[in-house]
Amino acid sequence: MSALTTERRQQRAAWGFLAPALILIAVFFFVPVIAGLVMSFTDYDVYAIGAPDTIRFMGLRNYQQVLADPEFWHALRNTLYFVVVGGPLSVLASLSAALLVNAKIARWKGLFRTIYFTPVVTTMVAVAIVFRYLLHPRYGLVNEGLTLLHLKPIDWLGDPHWSMPAIVLLAVWKNFGYNMLIFIAGLQGIPEELYEAAELDGAGAGARFVHVTLPALAPTFLFVGVMTMIGQFQIFAEPYVMTQGGPLRSTVSVVMLMYEQGFRWWRMGYASAIAFVLFVIMLIATLIQMRLQGEGRRP
């Protein structure tokens, strides 16, 4: 009897505790997502905002248009460049920093870790503006550094060949500290005995790294790889602030294209279709990565 009432009381209390979160998430997340899917099959545009009765169902026409739009493929190419070039570079920078900070003979580990992590917490818009000036062809410190190394100065933000590398540079600088933390935790989780056993077998530092460290970090690589990629597919603020998509649209990303279509030209049906195509591409890319790295893990 008493057990039953306690259980009932708990049920009621549980729903009371859940209600605010579930209502907020349902109304402001699930409903918009489903509405976005529906919207992507309609011609919702600037006229529809004033007169919703003009909306027509278009079937898959938006999706056909997205896939036939050279602008979309261009934006996708830029985004993939960011993912394929920026991703590995960023993971490499994170792993290098983690190995340095975590080295047995390293001192002031906490200080270096904090310094390397600092860019992660900064405001993207602010540091993108800082990089705009740092990458200035004449007055920027980056080109000043290149000159000191006897390299030719680069027109980072004016030359369409260098604009994406410039954005990769900003993103790597901004984000490597985050994955560094995760790699440090992964490194600290490797049992010391593994290294000792390898050393007894006569493995040098390089062999120990390849045969002990890297395999032990496989799950970390998978997590870091997937999370980094998901973030990079959604790149928006970096090009928006640093290059406005230029020069010659060489840095327009898919999310930026969606933003322009949806909130500058108010073609919301079309913009929703772009968003869902990106979502599907992200899912496929994630599955491929899990497949590849999962197989790599098995001997």
Added chain:
Amino acid sequence: MKRALPAIALHALLVVGALLTLAPLLWMVSASFMPTGQANTFPPPLLPSRPTLEHYFDLFTRLNLARTFANSVVVTLGITLSSLVVNSMAGYAFAKLRFRGRDAIFRVLVAAMVIPAQVGMMPLFLMVKGLGLVNTPWGVMIPGLAGVFGIFMIRQFALSIPDELLDAARIDGASEFRIYWTVVLPVLRPILVTMATFSVLSAWNDFMWPLIVLSDDRRYTLPVALASLVGEHVQDTELMMAGSVLTVLPVLIVFLVMQRSYVRGVLMGSVKG
């Protein structure tokens, strides 16, 4: 000597890395104190020839950035407070209370984390517009009032609360809400501090959604204001750097103060996520 060499090389690399990492931020601070025009001279100067605060005065007088700063504070605090209360109640319920459908609902929420926010952005904007909240702090805060990630993290933490503790309070006749308030919340304190730090940093730095919702510059948050200022003041390097310092400094301070709990949260999210 033979042993010292690797140590020297390692620390040289660490120091070079640290300098490269800090250089953009140090230059930002330095340039913000340079007199107008100095940053655009050749060769690029590292330090102000005659340090000045004029750009900071400019921000607060001519550009009225105090109001923008206040907007950012309001939005950040609103999102943080709401998400802490709402997420902690839900996270606790998922971890410790028995009710029908618990696991199914939780699985749906966690699965939904793979959906990127952009796919719902267009309808969400129309909803915010329909509610008359475009151009208001409420419109900016709406998507952040509750969050699956926060619920997930708090649930993971709350799983470790011993049932005996809760049952003892029940036997004493405490209501479920009282138990949450006086027993559960104090135990959740560490994770709440972590989530508060996460929330402050992400709300303060958020750009895309505030950019969409806010069209009146008196309502802008700092990142939106900065992105718009750089359009008209791109030649005023020193002024823009002062604005960037003003934007970055608060989050940097929060991070340095809350560092330990923040780092713990990053690792928790990566191990269990």
